[in-house]
Amino acid sequence: MLDLQIFLAPLVLAILFAAWLVWPRTTRILPTPPGPRISVFGLWKGLKMPKTFQWLTYTQWRKIYGDIIFINVLRNPILVINTVQVARDLLDKRSAVYSSRPVRVMQKDVMGFDFLFTGMKYDSWYKQHRTMFQHHFQHNVIQKYQSLQQRHAYTFLRNLAHTPDALEHNLRRTTAAVVLEICYGIHVADAGDEYVALADQALAGISEAGNFGTFCVDYFPLLKYVPSWFPGAKFKREGLKWRKLSSRLLNYAFDSVKQKLTFIFQEDGCAEPSLMTTELESLFREAPKKSRAAERETIIKDVVATTYAAGSDTTLSALLTFVLAIVLNPDVQTKAWAELDRVVPKDRLPCFMDRDQLPYITCIAWECLRWRPPVNIAPGHYLTEADEYGGYRIPKGEYAPHSLNAEFDQLMKGRHASQICGAYYYVVLQSGSNKLLGQCCRIQRDLQHYPNPSKFDPDRYVDVESNRRQNINSNPEIAFGFGRRMCPGRFLALDTMWIVIASTLYCYRMDKALDSRGQEIEPRVEYTTGLISSASTEETSLAKPFKYRILSRCRETELLVESTMNGVE
Numbered sequence: 001m002l003d004l005q006i007f008l009a010p011l012v013l014a015i016l017f018a019a020w021l022v023w024p025r026t027t028r029i030l031p032t033p034p035g036p037r038i039s040v041f042g043l044w045k046g047l048k049m050p051k052t053f054q055w056l057t058y059t060q061w062r063k064i065y066g067d068i069i070f071i072n073v074l075r076n077p078i079l080v081i082n083t084v085q086v087a088r089d090l091l092d093k094r095s096a097v098y099s100s101r102p103v104r105v106m107q108k109d110v111m112g113f114d115f116l117f118t119g120m121k122y123d124s125w126y127k128q129h130r131t132m133f134q135h136h137f138q139h140n141v142i143q144k145y146q147s148l149q150q151r152h153a154y155t156f157l158r159n160l161a162h163t164p165d166a167l168e169h170n171l172r173r174t175t176a177a178v179v180l181e182i183c184y185g186i187h188v189a190d191a192g193d194e195y196v197a198l199a200d201q202a203l204a205g206i207s208e209a210g211n212f213g214t215f216c217v218d219y220f221p222l223l224k225y226v227p228s229w230f231p232g233a234k235f236k237r238e239g240l241k242w243r244k245l246s247s248r249l250l251n252y253a254f255d256s257v258k259q260k261l262t263f264i265f266q267e268d269g270c271a272e273p274s275l276m277t278t279e280l281e282s283l284f285r286e287a288p289k290k291s292r293a294a295e296r297e298t299i300i301k302d303v304v305a306t307t308y309a310a311g312s313d314t315t316l317s318a319l320l321t322f323v324l325a326i327v328l329n330p331d332v333q334t335k336a337w338a339e340l341d342r343v344v345p346k347d348r349l350p351c352f353m354d355r356d357q358l359p360y361i362t363c364i365a366w367e368c369l370r371w372r373p374p375v376n377i378a379p380g381h382y383l384t385e386a387d388e389y390g391g392y393r394i395p396k397g398e399y400a401p402h403s404l405n406a407e408f409d410q411l412m413k414g415r416h417a418s419q420i421c422g423a424y425y426y427v428v429l430q431s432g433s434n435k436l437l438g439q440c441c442r443i444q445r446d447l448q449h450y451p452n453p454s455k456f457d458p459d460r461y462v463d464v465e466s467n468r469r470q471n472i473n474s475n476p477e478i479a480f481g482f483g484r485r486m487c488p489g490r491f492l493a494l495d496t497m498w499i500v501i502a503s504t505l506y507c508y509r510m511d512k513a514l515d516s517r518g519q520e521i522e523p524r525v526e527y528t529t530g531l532i533s534s535a536s537t538e539e540t541s542l543a544k545p546f547k548y549r550i551l552s553r554c555r556e557t558e559l560l561v562e563s564t565m566n567g568v569e
């Protein structure tokens with residue numbers, strides 16, 4: 001009997017072991033979500049990945065493949081998530097594994113934007129950056145910036161009075177001035193400021209290379225070693241040009257402010273308060289070990305440069321949408337005037353104290369973010385462990401290229417972006433070696449959650465109770481992303497938007513431009529591709545500008561705008 005047991009025991013173990021080896025594990029038997037077959041360099045039949053207006057392509061693919069689309073490029077999977085629910089389930093609820101970022105060879109190694117913590121992988125180095133940032137921008141501290149935001153909004157009103165045709169420039173100056181003053185304590189000039197110009201130039205580069213896969217080097221990292229003179233290495237030449245700008249963005253303001261600060265500290269003086277002075281002061285006071293001090297200084301430098309880079313053009317895009325939406329919807333303007341005139345006394349401009357009594361203005365701000373979200377393709381989320389969802393497996397794989405070429409450029413030919421703007425939410429994920437990364441999120445016009453989605457309708461948010469009951473028209477916070485990478489500058493952004501919207505509407509009327517025969521010109525609704533998608537009032541190669549007309553509302557408001565010269569806070 002004992003002999004039999006001795007014989008059977010290893011046999012049973014061997015059978016169990018063999019079964020364990022051959023038994024397909026759950027992750028192995030689950031299918032991947034449906035998606036198109038991708039052709040790379042036309043080597044085999046299939047669709048091509050989009051290079052521009054990626055969200056439009058995903059809109060087309062959604063009709064064929066459904067809510068979650070799985071794409072495999074050279075064994076590198078990408079997941080496109082088309083509903084808020086899935087985005088929430090993955091990026092919010094499973095944020096512990098969905099919060100890293102993909103490596104961007106073009107942006108980091110070639111262009112030198114590795115200091116931006118927006119693109120850092122989710123590790124302790126990143127966390128130190130985000131913690132420092134949040135310390136200065138969380139909900140309960142941003143009130144301290146409201147007086148400077150108000151001051152810059154009023155400067156905008158004044159600049160607009162002098163140069164109404166330079167609307168975009170004046171708005172850009174405003175959004176840049178807010179972050180520059182908060183970060184560095186720099187007061188930018190009313191017009192033509194060098195820091196604003198630098199931000200402009202450097203940020204254009206980030207926007208261009210911000211979408212993973214726009215450049216081949218993102219797929220084949222070894223290409224970064226190709227010399228810039230090499231035939232076909234245009235990306236390298238472009239990249240090096242941006243590299244100079246990124247270095248200036250990181251160092252120029254920081255170095256000049258630090259120099260002044262060092263002098264002030266030595267003299268026991270008092271520096272202009274800013275994020276940078278607060279952090280450097282505490283660094284000097286604590287006097288940590290030399291290596292720690294250098295590390296802390298690097299983090300401070302990265303954080304202020306990131307704020308400068310992430311905080312300016314996003315808010316600018318939202319404010320350009322505001323002007324465009326008002327020009328297209330005069331009824332919204334009339335309604336806003338009625339609210340403003342009821343609440344704000346005639347002898348002063350709107351201020352943050354009026355906010356609770358001006359809910360319609362707040363609704364306009366939210367509607368701008370829903371109607372045309374500034375960030376269509378957010379920096380990707382990178383999954384650090386393989387996952388399963390909705391009966392699908394989200395597999396491990398090699399680090400993936402995202403977009404190599406653009407079959408759907410065909411779709412774009414002869415059509416304005418606005419005409420084929422998507423109407424759903426996107427989150428694209430890409431897998432890397434044993435990982436998965438998320439590429440983008442597009443947020444805006446879910447038919448289910450936002451009835452009549454293409455209508456610019458601030459009223460949709462007004463009846464909060466009824467909206468809650470029907471599960472519709474929630475404030476589109478998803479314009480700021482998901483999970484642990486959600487935009488930490490959103491409270492500041494909403495404040496800047498609010499004060500600019502309130503004071504501009506109070507003082508000006510925005511109408512359709514008139515042609516030489518006095519006929520109204522229908523404004524174009526055309527947005528740029530790139531990381532930050534924006535309408536424009538300036539002639540550029542990126543998007544056709546929209547035309548507008550801005551006039552003072554009345555003599556009283558004109559005088560109020562003039563009075564801001566005297567330093568109204």
Ligand code: HEM
Pocket residue numbers: 117118119130133137179306307310311312314315318373374375378379380381441479480481482483484485486487488489490492493494
């Ligand atoms: C209307 C204006 C803005 C919009 C629509 C916006 C939107 C976004 C989005 C979609 C993301 C990516 C979130 C994700 O990966 O899931 C993001 C990230 C970020 N935003 Fe904003 N943003 C705005 C303004 C600002 C401002 C004013 C600041 C700075 C003061 C800022 C700082 C950042 C930073 C630092 C990140 C990176 C967060 C991280 O990777 O941990 N943003 N933003």
